[in-house]
Amino acid sequence: MAVHEQAVAARGDGVQPVHVSVRGVTRVYGDPVTGIRALAPTDLSLRRGEFYSVIGPSGCGKSTLLDVLAGLSRPTTGTIEFEGRVLDGVPDGIGVVFQEDACFAWLTVSDNITFGLRRAGVDPAEIARRLDYALRLMGLVDFATSYPAQLSGGMRQRVCIARTLVMQPRMILLDEPFGALDAQTRLIMGDELLKVWRETGATVLLITHALDEAAMLSDRIGIMSARPGRIIEEVETGWPRERDSRIAAEHSFGDITTRLWSVLRDESLKSVQLGGGR
Amino acid sequence: MKRALDFVLLIVVGFVFWEAMHLAAPFALTSPVESVAKAWSMALSPVYWPHVAETAKAFAYALLLAVGGGLALGLSLGLNRTSAEVAEPIMISVYSLPKVTLYPVILLVFGLGLPAKVAFGTIHGIIPVAIFAMNAVRNLPNVHLKTGRVLRLSRWQTLTTIVVPGALPEIVSGLRIGFSVTLLGVLIGEMFASQRGVGYVLMSAIGVHDVATIMASIVLLAIVAVSASAFLLWLDHRLHHRAS
Numbered sequence: 001m002a003v004h005e006q007a008v009a010a011r012g013d014g015v016q017p018v019h020v021s022v023r024g025v026t027r028v029y030g031d032p033v034t035g036i037r038a039l040a041p042t043d044l045s046l047r048r049g050e051f052y053s054v055i056g057p058s059g060c061g062k063s064t065l066l067d068v069l070a071g072l073s074r075p076t077t078g079t080i081e082f083e084g085r086v087l088d089g090v091p092d093g094i095g096v097v098f099q100e101d102a103c104f105a106w107l108t109v110s111d112n113i114t115f116g117l118r119r120a121g122v123d124p125a126e127i128a129r130r131l132d133y134a135l136r137l138m139g140l141v142d143f144a145t146s147y148p149a150q151l152s153g154g155m156r157q158r159v160c161i162a163r164t165l166v167m168q169p170r171m172i173l174l175d176e177p178f179g180a181l182d183a184q185t186r187l188i189m190g191d192e193l194l195k196v197w198r199e200t201g202a203t204v205l206l207i208t209h210a211l212d213e214a215a216m217l218s219d220r221i222g223i224m225s226a227r228p229g230r231i232i233e234e235v236e237t238g239w240p241r242e243r244d245s246r247i248a249a250e251h252s253f254g255d256i257t258t259r260l261w262s263v264l265r266d267e268s269l270k271s272v273q274l275g276g277g278r
Numbered sequence: 279m280k281r282a283l284d285f286v287l288l289i290v291v292g293f294v295f296w297e298a299m300h301l302a303a304p305f306a307l308t309s310p311v312e313s314v315a316k317a318w319s320m321a322l323s324p325v326y327w328p329h330v331a332e333t334a335k336a337f338a339y340a341l342l343l344a345v346g347g348g349l350a351l352g353l354s355l356g357l358n359r360t361s362a363e364v365a366e367p368i369m370i371s372v373y374s375l376p377k378v379t380l381y382p383v384i385l386l387v388f389g390l391g392l393p394a395k396v397a398f399g400t401i402h403g404i405i406p407v408a409i410f411a412m413n414a415v416r417n418l419p420n421v422h423l424k425t426g427r428v429l430r431l432s433r434w435q436t437l438t439t440i441v442v443p444g445a446l447p448e449i450v451s452g453l454r455i456g457f458s459v460t461l462l463g464v465l466i467g468e469m470f471a472s473q474r475g476v477g478y479v480l481m482s483a484i485g486v487h488d489v490a491t492i493m494a495s496i497v498l499l500a501i502v503a504v505s506a507s508a509f510l511l512w513l514d515h516r517l518h519h520r521a522s
Binding site: 070092095096100101102104105106120 | 419421422424425427428429430431435439440443444446517
């Protein structure tokens with residue numbers, strides 16, 4: 001655990017209070033006895049304002065973990081506490097960015113971004129203020145009146161992040177949001193995500209299959225086992241809060257990805273033997 | 279510009295073909311010029327308009343019922359996966375049934391007159407509208423519904439702001455087909471059991487071998503049907519284009 005110890009020493013910051021607590025959560029699809037066990041008893045604590053990534057082999061239950069954390073799916077057993085309250089459905093204060101394109105094709109970029117705010121009955125002046133902020137932050141000012149079909153995949157994903165952002169969530173969950181993007185766009189989007197995280201102060205949980213993405217963006221990384229998935233190890237990166245994709249040039253970046261892969265390799269092999277896949 | 283030229287060319291070719299058919303069988307078809315002239319005189323005739331009004335009234339009621347009922351049925355089935363899987367083959371089977379065989383039953387239930395025509399038009403239109411609406415909802419990306427849940431929308435908000443707008447391009451495709459077959463149903467109803475309406479005028483002309491009136495009625499119906507269909511097609515293309 002040399003990397004972990006170095007990381008904690010390097011951060012030197014105080015331990016933040018627990019924001020989300022997952023205790024013994026399992027998820028079985030179908031019959032509780034004979035059904036597909038997506039999650040083994042899983043424990044996880046997210047500190048307020050931290051950037052936490054989850055990596056794991058294909059089909060290990062990463063997206064299931066996100067769904068139960070978001071309140072979109074009920075755990076079969078165990079409890080999840082968000083801000084000290086047991087989760088029962090989608091709570092106030094959570095935003096989710098999905099891997100799939102979730103832009104509404106019939107709305108302009110502006111209307112997509114403000115969709116949730118208008119449904120929530122937020123004051124029009126406040127909507128305009130938050131829209132302006134989100135458009136600037138995500139570099140979408142010139143595309144405010146465009147329709148999603150006129151945008152690239154990366155731009156559409158920015159719209160989805162902006163739509164989540166304007167709701168001012170205290171926790172943002174991202175399910176492989178850059179999975180469909182090319183390598184360069186992923187790096188740029190990663191930088192923008194870090195900017196959003198710093199500016200909002202939200203707790204971020206990122207599901208990804210890319211080790212370098214997890215290593216670059218995160219304060220902590222949870223590694224999941226092959227299905228049924230559970231967090232088998234956590235790695236602290238120790239990065240400063242002010243960081244971007246250039247941190248990949250740091251010497252310890254290689255140590256972190258090596259550490260991640262050394263744990264993940266065995267689980268990926270198990271997953272292949274199990275016939276894992278999404 | 280090219281599209282407009284293609285359209286004009288299509289019209290010209292159609293009229294040339296029509297004229298050739300007229301020359302080959304003058305007892306079966308009047309010429310395009312004669313047919314259009316007759317249609318114009320019918321359109322100006324005060325005798326013809328009560329028939330148009332009768333057909334328009336029956337068609338309006340039938341379309342309202344077909345669209346309203348079809349959308350309600352299609353949307354509710356589309357939102358429930360199991361119901362949709364059960365209902366789809368049943369609806370397709372019912373739709374493939376020659377509906378004219380049901381007309382005697384409809385006449386027995388509703389009697390002669392407006393209600394029977396409305397019912398017959400409705401049974402033609404309701405199923406295609408329902409099938410298109412149901413499949414439109416089933417084909418909505420699941421991530422849109424998940425987004426609605428994350429934004430904590432009520433069921434009504436989800437229906438009106440995500441489901442219906444998302445399904446609208448497919449729904450309009452269904453309306454286009456529903457419009458045509460509802461009009462067909464009303465006209466068939468008028469042809470076989472009515473004493474008023476455009477279908478009745480057409481059937482009366484067939485009875486006395488008045489080819490000019492038959493052809494003029496076809497011209498007038500074609501103008502209405504093609505105009506409405508062209509508008510719905512334009513709307514359909516516009517909505518699909520925006521979504522792709």
